[in-house]
Amino acid sequence: MTDSSPALPLLFKGIALFTPGGDIIYGIDPNKQDRWHTHLCTGLQEVLGLSEPPHFLIPSYTATIDRWRDPKTQNLHTVAECYPPVQRYKYLLNALFGTPNLTWQVVPWQEEFCEPLIVESYRSRFPELWDCHDLIIPYHRLPNPWEEFQAVPSLSFLDSPNTYVLRLFVSGDRSSTEKTLMNLHRLLEDGLKFPYTLKVIDIFKHPEQAEKDQVSATPTLVRAWPTPVRRIVGELEDTERILKIIATV
Secondary structure, eight states, rough: OOOOOOOSSEEEEEEEOOTSSSEEEEEEEEOOOOHHHHHHHHHHHHHHSSSSSSGGGOOOOOOOOEEEEEETOOEEEEEEEEGGGGGHHHHHHHHHHTOOOOOOOOOOTTTOOOHHHHHHHHTTTTTGGGSOOOOEEEEEGGSSSTTOOOOOOOOOGGGSEEEEEEEEEEOHHHHHHHHHHHHHHHHHHHHHSSSEEEEEEETTOOOHHHTTOOOOOSSEEEEEEEOOOEEESSOOOOOHHHHHHOOOO
């Protein structure tokens, strides 16, 4: 797999919204549209089946990136900021936004907007947000992502037959995982026509999940949905082969 056809546009805005449990929903928008945080909250509500959008996560569990060109010098600039609760996910953010080795600036904590006790008070109401599902959800792949919609808590876009549920099993090496995830992310963005979710599972932290999915080597990509289950073991660089296995029903 090469970088000859990058998935990201040259200029774009990206926003990522994390849950306290570590799940992430993110979006990439070359048109830099408004109300992105609202969209991500609504998308998270849809995927996790929440009773309402979790607006209380904003801004403390967010990260933003803006790549723009100076109109006078034509130089390319990238500004990336994240809040303290999500700064530990910098390597993941770089993988998703295609910005290896980018330094993310940590936004100073603002008590009036990021009060930890206020966020914690929602735990009993939204327990799903404190559970770690290891989900990586590309919001721009959800149906009609730029339209306002009312989410039905009992329904999820994961129930659609035109949806892929993927699990990537890794072995804890952060640098290796970042490279694998970056390559896989680019492949999925370029090659899949339908929405997908990707769950990253460290076999050292979750050996029971590896055993359940019959994974004995890393990296292994498992297509859990649609059935039948399919597995790809080893380096994820053969683009044509991987897409063929994922897309074949």
